[in-house]
Amino acid sequence: MRPKLFDPDAVIASALPLFWRQGYEGTHMPELLRAMGLGKASFYNAFASKHAVFLNVLDRYLSAVDHVLAGALEGVKHRDEAAARLLEAILDVARDQEGRTVGWRGCLIGNTALEMGAQDETVRERLNQGVRLLRRHFAKALSLADSDGRVLPDGAVSALSLHAVAGIQGILVLAKAGLPEEEVTAAKQALLFTLQASPQI
Secondary structure, eight states, X not given: OOOOSSOHHHHHHHHHHHHHHHTTTTOOHHHHHHHHTOOHHHHHHHHSSHHHHHHHHHHHHHHHHHHHHHHHHTTOOSHHHHHHHHHHHHHHHHBOTTOOTTSXXXXXXXXXXXXXXXXXXXXXXXXXXXXXXXXXXXXXXHTSOOTTSOOXXXXXXXXXXXXXXXXXXXXXXXXXXXXXXXXXXXXXXXXXXXXXXXXXX
């Protein structure tokens, strides 16, 4: 077999924005090949199918989000600040850096769940991995003490971390649909308020 004349990681990185903006079905092979800078022969020798590329894109996205959220929590000592930083980091990732559409590209996890649901097992596995990733970071944030030294019980941390994931995904869907910026901010603050409460679950 002839050696690859391109960096597979680099071409996957080039494909990610296209799938993120347009979805799986909305991304057609000619534009995908252009974005990746590949001819048909090179593409199919390396990846076999558009579906295989999409799985690689999801993996890369999850790795990148994991890195961003870990950085957002670095050095944070208190629960309230940690939760606020995570929400803001997720919103920052979801903004359309190229200023297209309404200014939001959303979360690739949520976008893909809305488009493909649970029909594709290999995609579903990655979506579940993404939810677990988000929950893990929120659980880490919510496990911290507040400024008065109070710590939430494990049950509250588990429930609130799931609530946080569901809440921020809902906000991103509404933002992508055109929710005004001030209402996105208001929704974020309302979600943060619920996370800053201290339920005895």
